[in-house]
Amino acid sequence: MSPLGKLTLALIGFKIFGLDGLLIGLFIGHMFIDKTYVIRNIEKQISHMDDIIRIKLPYKYYKYYNRLDGNIWGKIWCGLLGLVLFGFIGFVLMLVGGHVVFDMPKNTKIRKVKKKIDHFFDNNWGKILGGVLGFLLHSAILMFVGIILGFIADYRRLEGAKLIPFNILRNYWQKINPLKLWRDAQVGEHRRYLEVMAALSALIVEADGKISDRERKRFCQIFAVKPEQKSFVYEIFENKQKHKFSLEKYADMLEGLTRNSESLKDVSMENLFKIASAKEVISETEMRILKKIAKIIGLEDREFARLKKQFKPNPLSKKLMMSYDVLGVSYDAGMDEIKAKWKKLIVIYHPDKLANASEKEMKIATKRMAEINLAYQEIVKAKGKK
Numbered sequence: 001m002s003p004l005g006k007l008t009l010a011l012i013g014f015k016i017f018g019l020d021g022l023l024i025g026l027f028i029g030h031m032f033i034d035k036t037y038v039i040r041n042i043e044k045q046i047s048h049m050d051d052i053i054r055i056k057l058p059y060k061y062y063k064y065y066n067r068l069d070g071n072i073w074g075k076i077w078c079g080l081l082g083l084v085l086f087g088f089i090g091f092v093l094m095l096v097g098g099h100v101v102f103d104m105p106k107n108t109k110i111r112k113v114k115k116k117i118d119h120f121f122d123n124n125w126g127k128i129l130g131g132v133l134g135f136l137l138h139s140a141i142l143m144f145v146g147i148i149l150g151f152i153a154d155y156r157r158l159e160g161a162k163l164i165p166f167n168i169l170r171n172y173w174q175k176i177n178p179l180k181l182w183r184d185a186q187v188g189e190h191r192r193y194l195e196v197m198a199a200l201s202a203l204i205v206e207a208d209g210k211i212s213d214r215e216r217k218r219f220c221q222i223f224a225v226k227p228e229q230k231s232f233v234y235e236i237f238e239n240k241q242k243h244k245f246s247l248e249k250y251a252d253m254l255e256g257l258t259r260n261s262e263s264l265k266d267v268s269m270e271n272l273f274k275i276a277s278a279k280e281v282i283s284e285t286e287m288r289i290l291k292k293i294a295k296i297i298g299l300e301d302r303e304f305a306r307l308k309k310q311f312k313p314n315p316l317s318k319k320l321m322m323s324y325d326v327l328g329v330s331y332d333a334g335m336d337e338i339k340a341k342w343k344k345l346i347v348i349y350h351p352d353k354l355a356n357a358s359e360k361e362m363k364i365a366t367k368r369m370a371e372i373n374l375a376y377q378e379i380v381k382a383k384g385k386k
């Protein structure tokens with residue numbers, strides 16, 4: 001639902017300020033809603049509302065609501081927004097727009113378009129801001145200057161950007177420009193560090209089973225891997241590239257990269273702990289590997305003990321373990337898996353489904369339904385405290 005901020009603020013801005021407001025709304029919506037915790041908080045509240053509806057809704061209506069799962073909130077919001085801002089015509093148009101933009105999550109083409117739009121804003125927000133400011137001042141010259149300044153800002157911000165578009169001049173400039181040579185050296189060192197950390201992370205999680213997509217995404221999130229670097233990182237995770245050297249060799253390489261920076265050494269080890277804890281529990285095998293890496297790179301024992309204590313999960317209470325058992329999911333299952341199983345059990349055991357059942361069967365189903373809902377709420381509460 002990443003376009004929510006851009007779409008909402010752009011329409012409100014257009015209604016109040018015209019084209020100027022539309023451009024400002026697009027920029028503010030992307031920078032302060034779609035790329036911040038605000039959008040995640042909105043998604044969390046919608047998910048919570050969905051949970052409440054599922055718990056309280058009678059089965060004869062629940063089965064219809066279940067068909068609307070993931071296919072209603074976008075139309076509701078966009079329809080109301082269109083009605084308030086532009087009347088009946090706005091309601092109709094925005095209802096259709098809400099369906100296409102938000103309520104077709106499985107459509108690969110729409111997902112690809114939304115991803116490209118976000119990618120465009122992420123890589124060009126300097127130019128966009130400069131152009132918008134110039135446009136608001138109603139000056140073609142200032143708009144041109146703003147775009148140029150935004151281009152320079154984006155160049156400084158994005159790794160691998162090419163300031164000079166002409167191949168011959170660019171190649172010549174790279175040969176004579178010491179600053180560019182220094183920057184290339186920095187980029188090369190960063191790539192080597194990323195390669196070493198990806199290889200060590202892959203070897204750690206592989207020691208306790210198959211590498212999951214969740215662990216690959218966790219690595220990209222922790223290390224803020226740029227889109228153009230993901231294929232390089234995934235290649236290390238997915239094939240035998242990580243076995244080019246041994247664990248000890250990669251740890252030696254990390255020691256060389258962090259030798260002159262104790263803070264980088266501490267952060268690197270902490271990030272390896274984060275990768276190992278992607279499944280919420282660090283196994284004994286993974287802990288032995290982490291200890292070996294820490295010893296090779298020269299991490300202090302007290303620092304390793306602090307990290308071990310920090311990432312040691314709190315033991316599950318008997319009540320919480322029973323909740324997982326009631327739903328029939330493993331103790332390290334993610335919320336997506338837990339919620340999917342909860343929805344499935346609601347359909348199976350909902351008392352309203354047993355209209356012609358005996359009184360005894362109805363009591364059993366009602367009790368079972370209460371256990372399922374209580375177990376789900378206990379797990380949600382426990383997950384929310386983490």
